[in-house]
Amino acid sequence: NAGVTQTPKFRVLKTGQSMTLLCAQDMNHEYMYWYRQDPGMGLRLIHYSVGEGTTAKGEVPDGYNVSRLKKQNFLLGLESAAPSQTSVYFCASFRLGAPEETQYFGPGTRLLVL
């Protein structure tokens, strides 16, 4: 049971380039979330999904798109990267009816946009 995994672990982009961050979970969780973490800002929700084929905007969705084609995967896309998107990105998942109401987090993807 790998839990929540994220790829890549680290990436450097030039302004205007695009990329996709992959989150995968093997716990059969319904809900998945993408956060960004910046110094002094805590964790901010970008987008989330309550099930396969569904996505919704979080607190800071601009400049990002997501897709949940399979229940176990949640993709975060940056169509045209900007320096303001330099951050650490975390994916999390959650199972309805779990004994603990908690989100399980991946190890993070560190993104630097030059």
Place this chain on the structure above:
Amino acid sequence: GQQLNQSPQSMFIQEGEDVSMNCTSSSIFNTWLWYKQDPGEGPVLLIALYKAGELTSNGRLTAQFGITRKDSFLNISASIPSDVGIYFCAGTNAGNNRKLIWGLGTSLAVNP
């Protein structure tokens, strides 16, 4: 967006000391969570609280769900060097797609 008021922002203590941190909110929650984040890692759940007034322990950690449902605190007793990290509180309500509202974290440093 909404955030929780978490204090203190940082702490520097001697090994063996007790630590206390708290979170307050302007709105009520039916679940309070405390996470710890080690450098270079994602947050990991320490304690989950589901009932107002509930006091829950996990080893040297004790957390309480405030009776008003608008606050929570976390205590760490007899701190050790591996307690170093950032501690986050989070609140959630069942009807909100389990979205978590986060505090900004308490950074803990422990001097051996």
